[in-house]
Amino acid sequence: MSGHISFRDVTKRFAVRDRASRRRTEFTAVRGVDLDVERGEFLVLVGPSGCGKSTLLDLLGGLTEPSEGRVLLDGAPITGPGLDRGVVFQQYALLPWRTAQGNVEFGLEAAGVPRRERPGRAREFLDLVGLAGFEDRHPHQLSGGMRQRVAIARSLAYDPAVLLMDEPFAALDAQTRESLQDELLRIWRRTGKTVVFITHSIDEAVYLGQRVAVLTSRPGRVKEVVGIELGDRADGVDLRSSAEFARYRHRIWELLHDEVSRAQRQEKEVAPV
Amino acid sequence: MTALVEARPAVDEERPSRDRVKRPSAPRRVADALVTATGKVAAILVLLAVWETAPRLGLVDATFLPPFSTVVDAWWRLATSGQLADDTGASLARSLSGFGLAVAVAVPLGLLIGWYKPVATLLGPLLEVFRNTAALALLPVLVLLLGIGETSKIAIVCYACTWPILLNTISAVRGVDPTLLRLAKSVDLSGFRLFQKVILPAAVPTVFTGIRLAGAVSILVLVAAEMVGAKAGLGYLINASQFNFAIPRMYAGIITISAIGVVFNQVLVALERRFTSWRV
Incomplete structure (x- = not known):
């Protein structure tokens, strides 16, 4: 059985015009992404900057279409935006x-x-x-x-059945961010929505996610999906300083580390797009 | 709960200062208001004092710049005879109809050009040519085509008022926050509702800037137009007075024009505030 949301071998390419040579080139944002999200799950996507995290979210939101492969919601391909998915933007968009x-x-x-x-x-x-x-x-x-x-x-x-969140807390100060993270978990438990959450913060990923999907640098693929078992987040417990939290944090840090340095090399080589 | 505790002080910080600052006592407030008011009119009072004394002291020729009191006297005679009301009425009717027509035409046109690329491509070069043609240079053309009566005067005002409104409306539409457009797309809003719920309200402040500029333009251009072949109007009054060497009346006309300009602008500013009260 396939999940609530499924990415099936999804590739997304953009046509870009090189500013120096004025030649049209193709730019692959994500390549061959396979990922399943269960109903009611809280899934976090982390990856180095420019790895196509937001592209995956745009595909889910129906704001763009895959070049290859399929994105399925309850078994049906996503053809456009819809009110069965709610998007929360980093810049609030109020x-x-x-x-x-x-x-x-x-x-x-x-x-x-x-x-x-x-x-x-x-x-x-x-x-x-x-x-x-x-x-x-x-x-x-x-x-x-x-x-x-x-x-x-x-x-x-x-x-909506699904909440898509694109680095929603990135622009907030640390304390506000932590309190909103707790608030989001509370709301998620209460409403039972499926949440797909993008972040570049490892701490945030470990704290929020039931599973954390680590993406590679461009073109983005799913490198590994890490299940997080931290038990119940009871009030008053400083989960972030527990040993388990640190282990998960380190595991994801290791997965990301190579990708981040590769991404930085890429950025230096390729002219900014 | 904790979240609310975190959030409330943040609001207090951002609350407008008038809520926080303790209101001073009544006499103190009156005194403050008086000081502010005096400061605001001081420069004008000085100008009027110079205007009054300079001709009397013989610093300038009193024939060409009569003392302010003489001008007031002439203004009063014009006002009581009813001529001022006639001329003002004629000018305002032309100015407001030209201005109103320009708003009615330029706002929708600007929205179209700003939103639909093909329309912009089609009309862009044409607009560029006309925009850079001084309105008054077209006055002779309009007089030839539309005659010397009201139509050509209203047309020239309308033409001149169109540009600030049109250009501001175009940039208002193009300047709509792209995040809001993404939001609208994500909730599957399209066509008319996108326009009605997002683009139009987002564009209002910039459009109003254009309308306010046009308000000033409408009076500037009108007066010039009335100096050519008119039988009534403030521009006519000024020009005719100068021809007949009724210099105090000429100045009376000029003062009336600037007073109308100031009032018109204030009305538009008040309207603008009303429509954009959501801005900081």
């Missing part, structure tokens, strides 16, 4: 002219939820992400962490 409430309602409008039901649903989800009482604030009146909460509430409100 509409600055709408309040927190209005931003959550934006997703509901797109999903065709009847007008009368929207305010209630939006409040419910703002409450879920801990923003009760902030409904009428505009994005510029909210801190970075709170903006990302609004964005998460927006993606959850129209009830």
Whole structure:
């Protein structure tokens, strides 16, 4: 049986124009990716910069199509964007002219939820992400962490089966990031969504993921998928300093290390694209 | 719970300062307001004082620059005789219809050009040519084509007002945050709803900048147009007064024009604030 989400030998190439020689060349972002995600799983993708992590997420989100291979959602190939998948962007992507409430309602409008039901649903989800009482604030009146909460509430409100998160906490300070990580785990357990989460932080990957897929440098392939067994994340326990955490961290660090240095060599050789 | 504790102070930091600063006592506030107001009008008062005294002291020829009080006197006579109202009415009617037409045409056109590449490719060169043609250079052409009446004057105002609105609207659409477009795509928003819910509201501030610029242009161009073959209007008043050597009346006309310009701009600024209150 195949998983909830399956990448089957997926390759994505982009046509790029070399600025110096003005020749068209092809650029392979990911090559031969095979990956399965189970329903309700929390999967984290880590990889060196430029390894095609975001390309994989775009493929899942239906924002781009694979050059070869197939991306399946519940057995059917993904043909375009859809409201069965919610995307959370690194730069929040909030509409600055709408309040927190209005931003959550934006997703509901797109999903065709009847007008009368929207305010209630939006409040419910703002409450879920801990923003009760902030409904009428505009994005510029909210801190970075709170903006990302609004964005998460927006993606959850129209009830997608899958949540796609593209380095959502990368722009936040360390403390806000940790508290949002806990919050995300809590929400994930409560809603039972499938989460595909991209990060370049090994700590974040180990802390959040049930499994961590390590990608190679460009063109990206899945190098190894590491299952993380850290038991229950009980409140008040500093999981990040436990011995097991350190072991997983080191394991992924080793897997990544070669790739990162290779990626850096590549970046120096190839003109930036 | 912990999360909320983390988040609340952050909001307090970013709250606008007026919420945080303790309001001063009433007399203190009045005094502050007075000081600010005095500062704002000081420069104008100085200008008027110089205007009043310089001709009286013989520093400039009082025939060509009569003292301010004489000009006020002439303005008052124009106002009471009803001539000022007639001229102002004529000017405002032309200026506002040209301006209104320009908004009605340039905003939709700008949205089209900004969003649809083929339209931009098609119209781009044409726009470039016309944009760089001074509006007043076309006045003789318009007079030939449309006659010397109202149509040619409204047309020249409309033409001149179109450019700031059009160019700002185009760049407003092109400048929409790409992340918002990705968001819209990810929730499968397309066509009309994308325009209505994302592009249009995102473009409003920049479009308004163009509209405000056009407001100023509408009066500048109008006055020049009215100096050629008009029988009413403030531009006509200024020009005719100069011909007839009614110098105080000429200045009265000029003052009226600048007052209208200032008021018009303030109205547009207030409108702009209303529509973009979500900005910091």
